[in-house]
Amino acid sequence: MxxxxxxxxxxxxxxxxxxxxxxxxxYDLEALAAHAGAMRALLPANCELFYAAKANPEAPILHTLAPLVDGFEAASGGELRWLYQHCPEQPLIFGGPGKLDSELAAAMDCGVEALHVESLNELRRLAHIAAAQGRRAPVLLRLNLKLAEAPDSRLVMGGKPTPFGFDEAALSEALALLREAPWLELKGLHFHLLSHQLDVSAHLQLIRSYMRSFRALCAAHRLSLSLLNVGGGMGIDYQDARRSFDWPLFCQGLRQLIDEEDMGAVRIRFEIGRFISAAxxxxxxxxxxxxxxxxxxxxxxxxxxxxxxxxxxxxxxxxxxxxxxxxxxxxxxxxxxxxxxxxxxxxxxxxxxxxxxxxxxxxxxxxxxxxxxxxxxxxxxxxxxxxxxxxx
Ligand SMILES: Cc1ncc(COP(=O)(O)O)c(C=O)c1O
Incomplete structure (x- = not known):
């Protein structure tokens, strides 16, 4: 080394x-730019790369990444304010559990691309805020999928009981609520089940499950959704960086997966933190x-x-x-x-x-x-x- x-x-x-x-x-900003640019270039055409600012929100990091990524993800009102202050031109998306009403309202004021809603309570509060403001709120529902085989990594956020996202059992109620809320616009679904993923084929398998759930839910509930956020979670092997997540191999597999699952017409959005800025x-x-x-x-x-x-x-x-x-x-x-x-x-x-x-x-x-x-x-x-x- x-x-x-x-x-x-x-x-x-x-x-x-x-x-x-x-x-x-x-911080080696030149290396950061080269890495993020190469990551973006390898993604299939219908994919987007957002940077999850929680990994490192230092202003020079954001400014370096701004021209290279499709936008930024904020996971708190503080991050949202910071991102809006430093990169007002960039598309922003807002997720995370336990959002305040004031943060939901601030997200609307910032004109976020999407609000990732985590619960029925949050959806109701957002409906109220959007109606009071008389503005449309673009919504993605975050789902905590039940998979045949629970995902495995050192940091799992779903596929098992966690505080994150909607249980599939609550989805019908969420969709009913959305139908009654004219100011909420359901754009798509959001999944982020784990971080520290080192295994490309396991991750492709997980994304296949996201795609199949997306399509099955659209069919079952007669939804016409155009956006699937597949989160982040690509891992770094701290003991041997050469064994970190193989992004080129992943992008190759992803291309094939998109064809096999007939997902070419859906926008697939990544929101990646660690794998972009760690190195x-x-x-x-x-x-x-x-x-x-x-x-x-x-x-x-x-x-x-x-x-x-x-x-x-x-x-x-x-x-x-x-x-x-x-x-x-x-x-x-x-x-x-x-x-x-x-x-x-x-x-x-x-x-x-x-x-x-x-x-x-x-x-x-x-x-x-x-x-x-x-x-x-x-x-x-x-x-x-x-x-x-x-x-x-
Ligand atoms: C919802 C969500 N999206 C994206 C990320 C970024 O994950 P990573 O830094 O592992 O790519 C996280 C991390 O906690 C997250 O909770």
Whole structure:
């Protein structure tokens, strides 16, 4: 594993300017643009690629992606406001459980492309708000499908009891409600049953189930729907990024699936987070201290899980590189646990990992830190300084 030259150079600049031990996020915007552009280009013609901003809503990330994706997904009123402020020209869609009335009204004000409705209660409230505003609300119903075989990944959001989406048993009531609500316009259905998917054929199988359910429901309820949102969930293998979700292979299979399931006339929308932005981000900590405790080595870096919660959230040892400084190695060919500055034994980024050489002042660089990283971290705990943010 090596760092792209752009990131190497940015690190050298940080080092040249540093007053204090370093702690930073670095984002490779050029790599992000190349990746998202390539993803979009491989999709079949009737497919759209939205970015799920929850993965990383930093403004330069959004601005980089804006010309390359078909729109953005917001999962809260806060994200919606932020997206509308930074990318007012981009199509926005709004999902997530537990929406406030004020958020539903704000979504209408932003002119969202679609509201993903999660429950009967929410549908009733939206009908009321749309009627009061005298404006049409474009609706997708999120369904929690019952599948013959429940989907399997480390993060499953449906196909089993969860708080997300409509149970199929509630669908008739939802459709009756929609028929009585002239300001609600049912555009399509929405599915997002899992994240962390690494298996292309399993995912194609899941999307086949979405397509079949879509068609069966349209036939059973005499609906003429033109939009199927199939969510996101393409996974990153943090231990070996080469084994991450194979997007080109998936797009090839998808093309065939669309033909086989006769879905060419339906718009198929993806809303993907992690797989778009994970690889563009790097978290960097400078080693403050090295010690041996009860027979094991620990390297304490500036920063920790309050900046970079991904390894703790995923329960994994995050991959890393050592960028050596000038001091002679204090550790040679030893397993080391990489920790941060927090006074909790949970502040571990990688445990007992082999390290060729390490000294105080060296840099620990954690790749794959561009999604669900800084923005999911408990950044106020202990009131440490935030990391420096570098957009390359
Ligand atoms: C409804 C919905 N759509 C899209 C996503 C994005 O998922 P991922 O980042 O795994 O692509 C999520 C993630 O939680 C989600 O809940």
């Amino acid at each position: 090596s760092l792209p030259p752009r990131i190497d150079q940015a690190i050298a600049r940080l080092r040249a300017e540093q007053q204090e031990p370093l702690c930073a996020y670095l 563009c981000g790097y978290y960097l900590m400078q080693v403050l201290d090295i010690k041996r405790n009860h027979g094991q080595y620990f390297a304490i870096g500036r920063g920790g899980t309050h900046h970079f919660r991904t390894p703790a959230a995923q329960g994994h040892d995050h991959p890393f590189l050592v960028v050596r400084g000038e001091r002679p190695a204090q550790i040679v060919d030893q397993p080391v646990t990489l920790v941060g500055q927090l006074c909790t034994p949970k502040d571990v980024l990688a445990s007992q990992q082999p390290v060729a050489e390490l000294a105080v002042g060296d840099l620990l660089v954690f790749p794959l830190a561009g999604a669900y990283a800084w923005n999911i971290s408990h950044r106020d705990f202990l009131m440490h300084e935030p990391p420096t943010m570098v957009f390359v």
